[in-house]
Amino acid sequence: AMQRSGGMLLKLLNDALDLARIEAGRLELEPAPFEPRQLLEDVVQLEQGLAHAKGIRFVLEVAEDLPARLLGDALRIKQILLNLASNALKFTEHGKVTLRAQRTEEGLLLSVSDTGPGIPEASQARLFQRFEQAEGPQRRVGSGLGLAICRELVEMMGGSIELESRLAHGSTFRVRLPLAVPASSVPVAWAPGRPCHLLLVEDDTIVATVIRGLLEREGHTVVHVVNGLAALAELAHADVDAVLLDLDLPGVDGFQVARLIRQRERAGQHLPIVAVTARSGSGDEAKARAAGMDGFLRKPVSGERLADALARVLGGADAPMPA
Ligand SMILES: Nc1ncnc2c1ncn2[C@@H]1O[C@H](COP(=O)(O)OP(=O)(O)OP(=O)(O)O)[C@@H](O)[C@H]1O
Ligand SMILES: [Mg+2]
Incomplete structure (x- = not known):
């Protein structure tokens, strides 16, 4: 219980700090070449335990033409996906959560879909604001900052985030990021290496x-x-x-x-x-x-x-x- 409470406090603190940094104009992106497939696999690996515990499948679908390397702030992209994936797993009780990635003209399209309760249209736009949560039993598990941070980070990267959801059918969050393919001579600066x-x-x-x-x-x-x-x-x-x-x-x-x-x-x-x-x-x-x-x-x-x-x-x- 202490570990769980500590973990929740740490998340809240980190989220609040991120928002404070963004507000102060002090959050700086650190773009570097990264491997998108590796990043996606990391996200799946990190969330797989929770999915398993809830009896939900967590599936990764990567388009074949996904570039091997892209230029972006891998840590922040991962943060966005972890927020979306943990929401999807938190609110879904049956079925599956799917993380998809494909190449687009301007860069990368990432999406997280779930077969959860869906989000009423009236509250869809509001949820991207700080501290906004829909009514529900999971309300206490979180503070309503995740999506606000996602939106801020995506916008800092020059991208967009959108939500498509139907009550009782699930939700899909789509993130579009304009990311360039790096020149092949630049080495991968931050590769989340092998487990040690x-x-x-x-x-x-x-x-x-x-x-x-x-x-x-x-x-x-x-x-x-x-x-x-x-x-x-x-x-x-x-x-x-x-x-x-x-x-x-x-x-x-x-x-x-x-x-x-x-x-x-x-x-x-x-x-x-x-x-x-x-x-x-x-x-x-x-x-x-x-x-x-x-x-x-x-x-x-x-x-x-x-x-x-x-x-x-x-x-x-x-x-x-x-x-
Ligand atoms: N996949 C989803 N399915 C159903 N509702 C969702 C989903 N994702 C987000 N929501 C709704 O949007 C609200 C805001 O999400 P957000 O991630 O910002 O906050 P949170 O998950 O409640 O708390 P935090 O992320 O700060 O721990 C959630 O409380 C929930 O009501
Ligand atoms: Mg959340």
């Missing part, structure tokens, strides 16, 4: 819960330990892809833990280690590097920065450490 098994060493349980949540949302599995000795014990018997290491741990600190990990490695072995720290000093990064760490993240961390740091250390041994 990660070791998180963090003594603050709240910070650990947040980081773990962010990582699990990307499909990673996480083992969390609260001190350096437990980390070494874990590494002695488990295979992990990378370590996220808090620098200020009780007892053996993060620098020492990193050195111990490096000392125990055999020739040719190199476990990627990312320092995660609340420190703000300028010398800490060099110290972390000297202790054998490959990446450096300052708290508070966001999902994007975590994914970025992981992509860097997992991408190859010679990837530069972020400035």
Whole structure:
């Protein structure tokens, strides 16, 4: 119950912050090449559990001519789809939810259809405004911000969102986005990579819960330990892809833990280690590097920065450490 309440509070906080940022003109899109199919599969993977729990099918239909790569803010596009998909699953009790994607002249057409209760015509336009919810039993599960955020994000991208719905027949939300196909030489900057098994060493349980949540949302599995000795014990018997290491741990600190990990490695072995720290000093990064760490993240961390740091250390041994 605590986890669920915490999750709902975090969502509300993030939604409110997003709207505040939009209002202040401070939300900036970060367009980069991304793989639309991968993004769609991520959305399905993230929502599949909820669909399964409700006994609803969640289907992905991707048109064959969908471009392999597009230029856009993948994180925000994913946010839009997650909002629409979670609504569809929340309000639908029987049948299925379908996520479709196809190419259009100006870019991409995404749609989320459900076989739920439908939305009365009178309230259709209103629901894209903040805090607007139709009457119904699920009203308490949410605050009526999801669709307002979707509309704002879609408009920032120069696109449009529309709703077609018939009572008792279901609803379809369509999102049209003008997205260009990137020049093929530009590498994919943000690919939600393969799922990894990660070791998180963090003594603050709240910070650990947040980081773990962010990582699990990307499909990673996480083992969390609260001190350096437990980390070494874990590494002695488990295979992990990378370590996220808090620098200020009780007892053996993060620098020492990193050195111990490096000392125990055999020739040719190199476990990627990312320092995660609340420190703000300028010398800490060099110290972390000297202790054998490959990446450096300052708290508070966001999902994007975590994914970025992981992509860097997992991408190859010679990837530069972020400035
Ligand atoms: N697929 C759908 N089927 C039926 N009604 C829907 C659907 N999607 C949205 N609605 C209606 O639109 C309202 C607004 O949706 P919106 O996503 O903005 O808010 P919410 O889901 O209630 O809360 P939040 O998204 O902030 O958690 C919902 O409360 C619901 O009444
Ligand atoms: Mg919603």
